Amino acid sequence: MTFLEFAQCKRGHYTPIRPMAASVPGNERWRIIEDEPEFFVCNECKRINELEVDGLKVFPTQFGLEPYNTGAPIRRFDISLPCDEELNCTPMRVIAILRADTTVDELEREKSSWRGRALSCPSGHAQDFPSGWE
């Protein structure tokens, strides 16, 4: 049994984000993910939601999450989405949970199914994803 921390989307679905131990202060192994991305993609509805690290909930899973748990069937991908408002703006960072063996092409296809409303880049430009989405 592996304990993961899950984020909840606005519609109530849970998406795994990271191992529980990642939030333990002083845990050397997971120190690298103290600075988490601003957003995550919901596994169920593919909506891009804001990531609230303080609101994560712990649930047990059978296999865990790559790259933290070797051999897990799903993997965390940290993706950058360019700001739509200004060239050379700081990209938005998004966590997506996909099959561990997802290829680059599949990832691009997966991206085209994501939808986000009024996402704010690190410089505060609000935008929809994809651009002009209705």
Ligand SMILES: [Zn+2]
């Ligand atoms: Zn959802």
Ligand SMILES: [Zn+2]
């Ligand atoms: Zn921007």
